[in-house]
Amino acid sequence: xxxxxxxxxxxxxxxxxxxxxxxxxxxxxxxxxxxxxxxxxxxxxxxxxxxxxxxxxxxxxxxxxxxxxxxxxxxxxxxxxxxxxxxxxxxxxxxxxxxxxxxxxxxxxxxxxxxxxxxxxxxxxxxxxxxxxxxxxxxxxxxxxxxxxxxxxxxxxxxxxxxxxxxxxxxxxxxxxxxxxxxxxxxxxxxxxxxxxxxxxxxxxxxxxxxxxxxxxxxxxxxxxxxxxxxxxxxxxxxxxxxxxxxxxxxxxxxxxxxxxxxxxxxxxxxxxxxxxxxxxxxxxxxxxxxxxxxxxxxxxxx
Numbered sequence: 001x002x003x004x005x006x007x008x009x010x011x012x013x014x015x016x017x018x019x020x021x022x023x024x025x026x027x028x029x030x031x032x033x034x035x036x037x038x039x040x041x042x043x044x045x046x047x048x049x050x051x052x053x054x055x056x057x058x059x060x061x062x063x064x065x066x067x068x069x070x071x072x073x074x075x076x077x078x079x080x081x082x083x084x085x086x087x088x089x090x091x092x093x094x095x096x097x098x099x100x101x102x103x104x105x106x107x108x109x110x111x112x113x114x115x116x117x118x119x120x121x122x123x124x125x126x127x128x129x130x131x132x133x134x135x136x137x138x139x140x141x142x143x144x145x146x147x148x149x150x151x152x153x154x155x156x157x158x159x160x161x162x163x164x165x166x167x168x169x170x171x172x173x174x175x176x177x178x179x180x181x182x183x184x185x186x187x188x189x190x191x192x193x194x195x196x197x198x199x200x201x202x203x204x205x206x207x208x209x210x211x212x213x214x215x216x217x218x219x220x221x222x223x224x225x226x227x228x229x230x231x232x233x234x235x236x237x238x239x240x241x242x243x244x245x246x247x248x249x250x251x252x253x254x255x256x257x258x259x260x261x262x263x264x265x266x267x268x269x270x271x272x273x274x275x276x277x278x279x280x281x282x283x284x285x286x287x288x289x290x291x292x293x294x295x296x297x298x299x300x301x302x303x
Contacts, residue, residue: 007032007190013062022048024214035191037201040211046194050163054084083152084161093137097128097147104154122150142173162193198280210287218287229278229286237272
């Protein structure tokens with residue numbers, strides 16, 4: 001594959017469970033060496049898509065290729081091209097951190113000497129050397145997630161799937177893991193991640209797709225998605241600084257003035273107004289609301 005090729009190509013992918021369409025014709029393309037984030041509420045189909053792309057389940061329709069290999073016809077080749085880290089750490093709590101990595105290395109075909117060398121490299125990279133001889137049951141949540149990621153990287157694969165990699169982590173651990181994910185991108189990995197943390201997608205992703213009701217309702221760079229929401233967002237906050245309402249505007253003077261006049265007439269005089277640029281929260285709320293209500297007015301997105 002050349003430098004501009006797609007590492008992941010998905011066309012009209014479909015999956016149904018009973019009467020429920022979990023994925024309703026998903027299409028997307030992920031460029032090699034980039035981070036692609038899939039945003040969506042619980043039940044939107046994010047994990048189902050990950051499971052299909054990693055060959056754990058078979059789609060009902062459509063097609064997908066990973067690193068040039070068809071996910072149905074070339075399942076073994078796909079598995080040789082990917083690493084997968086699920087929502088929950090899949091490491092053995094009874095073993096030590098080093099033993100977990102050694103076990104996966106040996107199962108992946110490395111020699112005993114090669115396994116020891118790889119374990120040492122990964123423990124150092126993920127800052128687990130001091131805890132290498134400790135049983136995993138004594139690890140913090142952040143340490144477990146770092147170990148889980150290390151285990152998934154025992155064998156160098158071009159595509160890495162991360163299904164909500166920082167769920168349950170505190171802010172410090174989450175940001176540390178973000179740094180590690182960005183380092184993997186710098187090494188040339190293609191990373192496809194799902195997340196419910198809007199800031200995570202904003203900070204990490206080259207491109208973002210918003211999944212709602214089994215369909216992609218918006219896709220693009222973080223900047224382009226924010227631009228589609230509007231030029232400025234007007235927030236109304238009460239005397240306790242609690243958010244009352246947020247209203248998108250075009251950012252033009254006439255639009256902002258008209259919106260401010262309407263809000264001033266509808267809310268108490270001690271209501272505070274903040275004008276800011278759109279955030280990924282606004283993007284998420286706008287496009288998921290639009291999917292649920294195809295023809296809302298602009299204020300309904302943020303009411």
